[in-house]
Amino acid sequence: xxxxxxxxxxxxxxxxxxxxxxxxxxxxxxxxxxxxxxxxxxxxxxxxxxxxxxxxxxxxxxxxxxxxxxxxxxxxxxxxxxxxxxxxxxxxxxxxxxxxxxxxxxxxxxxxxxxxxxxxxxxxxxxxxxxxxxxxxxxxxxxxxxxxxxxxxxxxxxxxxxxxxxxxxxxxxxxxxxxxxxxxxxxxxxxxxxxxxxxxxxxxxxxxxxxxxxxxxxxxxxxxxxxxxxxxxxxxxxxxxxxxxxxxxxxxxxxxxxxxxxxxxxxxxxxxxxxxxxxxxxxxxxxxxxxxxxxx
Numbered sequence: 001x002x003x004x005x006x007x008x009x010x011x012x013x014x015x016x017x018x019x020x021x022x023x024x025x026x027x028x029x030x031x032x033x034x035x036x037x038x039x040x041x042x043x044x045x046x047x048x049x050x051x052x053x054x055x056x057x058x059x060x061x062x063x064x065x066x067x068x069x070x071x072x073x074x075x076x077x078x079x080x081x082x083x084x085x086x087x088x089x090x091x092x093x094x095x096x097x098x099x100x101x102x103x104x105x106x107x108x109x110x111x112x113x114x115x116x117x118x119x120x121x122x123x124x125x126x127x128x129x130x131x132x133x134x135x136x137x138x139x140x141x142x143x144x145x146x147x148x149x150x151x152x153x154x155x156x157x158x159x160x161x162x163x164x165x166x167x168x169x170x171x172x173x174x175x176x177x178x179x180x181x182x183x184x185x186x187x188x189x190x191x192x193x194x195x196x197x198x199x200x201x202x203x204x205x206x207x208x209x210x211x212x213x214x215x216x217x218x219x220x221x222x223x224x225x226x227x228x229x230x231x232x233x234x235x236x237x238x239x240x241x242x243x244x245x246x247x248x249x250x251x252x253x254x255x256x257x258x259x260x261x262x263x264x265x266x267x268x269x270x271x272x273x274x275x276x277x278x279x280x281x282x283x284x285x286x287x288x289x290x291x292x293x294x295x296x
Contacts, residue, residue: 004272011265018258021251024086028248032175035241038142042230049226050199055210056219057200073111076159076168077102078152078188078232080239081121083138087246090173090181095124097183098171102130113163115155117148117239138243139236149232153225156188165189172235173242179249181242186235188228 079098081091102112115134116122122132134155139148159165167189174184204210212219 004269004276007265007269007272011262011269014258014262014265018255018262021255021258025248025251025255028244028251031244032241032248034142035237035244036175038145039234039237039241042234046230049223049230051205052210052223053196053227054199054202054204056212056216056223057196058204059209060216073108074113074159074163074165075107075111076113076115076156076165076189078115078168078170079117079121079125080170080172080235081116081118081124081138082243083119084243085120086250087243088250090243090246091118091120091124094171094173094183095121095128097185098125099128099130101169101171101185113159113165115152117152117236139240142237142240145233145236145240148236149229152232153228156228170232170235172239173246174238175241175245179245179252181245186231188231191224191227 077098079094081094101107102109109130112130113134114125114130114132115136116125116132117136118138119135122135125132136148136151136155139145156168159168167187170186170188172184172186173181175181
């Protein structure tokens with residue numbers, strides 16, 4: 001009887017845990033959609049930035065404004081991870097991709113400036129021997145992304161004012177579909193000349209030619225800041241959607257394991273209960289036979 005009570009208690013605990021996991025699955029799925037919508041909200045903003053670049057660069061040559069002030073030697077790296085757990089190999093994958101990128105591009109760790117978003121990714125970077133000079137917490141909601149983006153841009157401005165920066169790259173997990181994602185590398189600065197050439201060669205959408213009164217170099221710098229804001233915002237939204245995708249995958253695995261454990265506990269309980277019933281029946285039969293022999 002005591003063993004049956006223990007099994008019943010374990011079964012009830014597993015059922016409660018399953019309820020928690022199902023709730024976390026639902027929350028992760030809802031969060032994925034929220035961050036996807038945040039990313040989609042930038043579509044018209046990005047189109048406006050591209051048109052502004054096109055209108056400026058079709059008639060004016062900014063020259064060295066496309067290039068960073070210094071040629072070498074420092075490299076800036078922004079890594080997006082997570083503060084929370086229960087997301088499987090999310091942080092391991094992005095940090096592993098960062099390490100592979102540095103090795104593949106031959107970046108000297110002494111000439112590297114690193115900004116990490118997320119404590120768990122920071123711990124893994126330091127375990128890999130990568131010094132992290134700047135740290136930011138992960139935004140907790142779509143509304144918190146914009147302030148975090150501004151903080152990232154502020155850090156990049158600080159790097160530019162204190163060091164000779166040749167390039168800045170961003171490494172994060174990109175959401176694919178459902179519970180799948182993959183790490184990716186994107187270059188923030190200097191701007192991709194191929195991209196600039198593509199948007200410049202495109203047709204203007206109306207007969208009215210754009211004009212402006214601001215200095216061309218100043219306007220270009222402002223457009224670069226808007227471009228960086230949109231780029232980093234999109235990366236944050238992708239990373240946060242990927243984090244929830246990783247959590248969704250982890251919860252799906254946990255749900256599968258819990259259901260298997262519940263079935264196992266049910267079978268054990270039923271077998272134990274059947275054994276108990278059989279023993280009780282045998283005792284009744286044995287008592288009846290003993291009583292029958294006594295009367296005879």
